[in-house]
Amino acid sequence: MNSLERKLPHDEANHPSSLVAEFDRETPLALDAGVELAPFRIAYQTYGTLNAERTNAILVCHALTGDQHVANRHPVTGKPGWWEVLIGPGKIIDTERFFVICPNVIGGCLGSTGPASINPETGRVYGLDLPVVTIRDMVRAQAMLVDRLGIDRLFCVVGGSMGGMQVLQWASSYPDRVFCALPIATGARHSSQNIAFHEVGRQAVMADPDWCGGNYIEEGRRPEKGLAVARMAAHITYLSESALHRKFGRNLQDRAKPTFGFDADFQIESYLRHQGMTFVERFDANSYLYMTRAMDYFDLAADHGGVLGEAFRGSKTRFCLVSFTSDWLFPTEESRRVVHALNAAGASVSFVEIETDKGHDAFLLDEPEMFAAIGGFLRSAAQAAGLEDGARP
Amino acid sequence: MNSLERKLPHDEANHPSSLVAEFDRETPLALDAGVELAPFRIAYQTYGTLNAERTNAILVCHALTGDQHVANRHPVTGKPGWWEVLIGPGKIIDTERFFVICPNVIGGCLGSTGPASINPETGRVYGLDLPVVTIRDMVRAQAMLVDRLGIDRLFCVVGGSMGGMQVLQWASSYPDRVFCALPIATGARHSSQNIAFHEVGRQAVMADPDWCGGNYIEEGRRPEKGLAVARMAAHITYLSESALHRKFGRNLQDRAKPTFGFDADFQIESYLRHQGMTFVERFDANSYLYMTRAMDYFDLAADHGGVLGEAFRGSKTRFCLVSFTSDWLFPTEESRRVVHALNAAGASVSFVEIETDKGHDAFLLDEPEMFAAIGGFLRSAAQAAGLEDGARP
Numbered sequence: 001m002n003s004l005e006r007k008l009p010h011d012e013a014n015h016p017s018s019l020v021a022e023f024d025r026e027t028p029l030a031l032d033a034g035v036e037l038a039p040f041r042i043a044y045q046t047y048g049t050l051n052a053e054r055t056n057a058i059l060v061c062h063a064l065t066g067d068q069h070v071a072n073r074h075p076v077t078g079k080p081g082w083w084e085v086l087i088g089p090g091k092i093i094d095t096e097r098f099f100v101i102c103p104n105v106i107g108g109c110l111g112s113t114g115p116a117s118i119n120p121e122t123g124r125v126y127g128l129d130l131p132v133v134t135i136r137d138m139v140r141a142q143a144m145l146v147d148r149l150g151i152d153r154l155f156c157v158v159g160g161s162m163g164g165m166q167v168l169q170w171a172s173s174y175p176d177r178v179f180c181a182l183p184i185a186t187g188a189r190h191s192s193q194n195i196a197f198h199e200v201g202r203q204a205v206m207a208d209p210d211w212c213g214g215n216y217i218e219e220g221r222r223p224e225k226g227l228a229v230a231r232m233a234a235h236i237t238y239l240s241e242s243a244l245h246r247k248f249g250r251n252l253q254d255r256a257k258p259t260f261g262f263d264a265d266f267q268i269e270s271y272l273r274h275q276g277m278t279f280v281e282r283f284d285a286n287s288y289l290y291m292t293r294a295m296d297y298f299d300l301a302a303d304h305g306g307v308l309g310e311a312f313r314g315s316k317t318r319f320c321l322v323s324f325t326s327d328w329l330f331p332t333e334e335s336r337r338v339v340h341a342l343n344a345a346g347a348s349v350s351f352v353e354i355e356t357d358k359g360h361d362a363f364l365l366d367e368p369e370m371f372a373a374i375g376g377f378l379r380s381a382a383q384a385a386g387l388e389d390g391a392r393p
Numbered sequence: 394m395n396s397l398e399r400k401l402p403h404d405e406a407n408h409p410s411s412l413v414a415e416f417d418r419e420t421p422l423a424l425d426a427g428v429e430l431a432p433f434r435i436a437y438q439t440y441g442t443l444n445a446e447r448t449n450a451i452l453v454c455h456a457l458t459g460d461q462h463v464a465n466r467h468p469v470t471g472k473p474g475w476w477e478v479l480i481g482p483g484k485i486i487d488t489e490r491f492f493v494i495c496p497n498v499i500g501g502c503l504g505s506t507g508p509a510s511i512n513p514e515t516g517r518v519y520g521l522d523l524p525v526v527t528i529r530d531m532v533r534a535q536a537m538l539v540d541r542l543g544i545d546r547l548f549c550v551v552g553g554s555m556g557g558m559q560v561l562q563w564a565s566s567y568p569d570r571v572f573c574a575l576p577i578a579t580g581a582r583h584s585s586q587n588i589a590f591h592e593v594g595r596q597a598v599m600a601d602p603d604w605c606g607g608n609y610i611e612e613g614r615r616p617e618k619g620l621a622v623a624r625m626a627a628h629i630t631y632l633s634e635s636a637l638h639r640k641f642g643r644n645l646q647d648r649a650k651p652t653f654g655f656d657a658d659f660q661i662e663s664y665l666r667h668q669g670m671t672f673v674e675r676f677d678a679n680s681y682l683y684m685t686r687a688m689d690y691f692d693l694a695a696d697h698g699g700v701l702g703e704a705f706r707g708s709k710t711r712f713c714l715v716s717f718t719s720d721w722l723f724p725t726e727e728s729r730r731v732v733h734a735l736n737a738a739g740a741s742v743s744f745v746e747i748e749t750d751k752g753h754d755a756f757l758l759d760e761p762e763m764f765a766a767i768g769g770f771l772r773s774a775a776q777a778a779g780l781e782d783g784a785r786p
Contacts, residue, residue: 132654132655189643190643191634191638192638192659192661193632193634193637195659195661196661197626197629199625199657199659199661199662199665200622200625200665203618203621204622206655207600207601207619207621207622208600209602225596226600228596229597232589232592232596233590233593236593239586241585241721241724244585244586245584248585249585250582250584250692250695260425260427260690261525262521262525262682264592266585266588268588272589272593276596289655296658296659297651297653331634
């Protein structure tokens, strides 16, 4: 049994444990790179039931290494869905009232067409032959999925981090199809520092000889060490200095004294190594390259002559932005920039900055203030959308 | 010609282009790891002339990847000394008045005994056989060098970052031998986040198959890719988000449009790759492991029952600390913690926080405010030391 078989007992990239929408050669996906992708497919999950009026759908957009398993046990890790704290029966996003759709993004590795998928033209794994995709491409594909599901207008589009970028792109590309939008811990562009961290991660992956120029699956190898280093570096940016200090400080791991060596003497080292090791078991290295690149390229203002407000001109969508005080990957300033642009565009917008030391990761955690903000916003939007009584299917 | 010969035309680790002090088996260096290192050597440079009273010596301690070439052209890179903006004839640290000593630290790779040195016991390169060294070990070795030079008391010990850690250690270990101390952009301990970044760098090096378990020099190989990734990650922490935004923003590198690929589309990517590539030409990968580990282990309070003030109890040394507003590797808070401890210990201390967006790297740059602070402090200390007239040799 080689490493590939051991580590990926389920080939989720080609045999996803979820619903799948297939798009054939007649319905290509036009990519920003200037080419068309066809056939392609989107793996997705749904929770709850679409009402008769088809007005209670909430689209959830996942982050960099997320997937469609937002509110069910993950098929590879066996862990709860990544946003089960927020989404489920009786929860803030109540699947007894709303029809929740969560697609795996194009370029991902849990079943939507991505670099680990089999290229139907060649019968071989795409690898780097897959064109580079953008946030707009992801959203374009999601719009085709929403069409396929027979839904004209989404009640809400919600997501954090890269998911938040998709929310902003949805509101900009399809203003009439988004009643309300919840971009969390995100921004309308990727900063220079963020691109820098992504580039370090990509270089770590590509420096691993087991990456094989991107062809590792065909070669029966996996760049696990490089991908683990990439994840470790990224993981630091998801936390805050104060959270690290509070959780780990300079505590030693299972020892009374330093060993004067290069083992994981400190708890923070042991924690990071664990993060790296578990990540490689569930994620494809090339997909990591594609996801980071999509975020790097995201710059909504640039698509509108450099004026961010133009991206939302005339929008009727109601917006609620959420940021976290200790998030240094997407600092509050980036959310505020979006708020100002929405104000300039005359859009309806509310904004909540939440005091926490948990850093960027806060959006995935049990954050009562965030839940209160999202819950309140959705209640008021549901009323405005006439969903209060009609929401239950 | 193999890669090793191409990249390291001068074997500075064993044939340094500088002065060298040899310490034989009779004068071992006692290490914190509980073993003795003997024989060992310290490569160093001096500038200016020691006065007759031997009272005008300034010891300069270098940072993580620095070396003894503080104020002369670097023998490998051909670039000016790393602190020539500050040190030289007529400069703030005036080599016409002061005798400046700059040693390469123990564990380094420019001539002091380090992992790239030949182990005289075996005739082979030390590699990981060299015991792990600490900041206190570096300082202990420097004290032996200062003895060797016949100097009882240093007028000043100065350094930034890891150099600043050595300054604090000097003042704590040898209070009577340090008239004044200038720790810049530093702290009395390495934070959890800083250990985390170091661990990522080490993992990147050790993941490179050309690292060969630390034995790459004997194997005729070099873990260039891993070390470059480590340097890229570290380099981000030396800058500030705002400096990156100002210098690079989202500007593309020599192209009008993104290429939708994984080349260095953005200037920041190209810049980081360049930083990684040039670094591996001048630095030894194992030495990088040792240097980062020494910083990780540094915790001056822990050596004094957890009370930082105790590290400086009864000190007569005059201190001046300098921090930078945008330094997130050693934020002002870390300097302030040292200032409070020095206050508690009844020491003489001044403290300057300098407003700049240049991040941690500011201490190496042309920072007029820093120069003014250092210059003013040294003038006043020289007067107090009776050096005003007697300084010129």
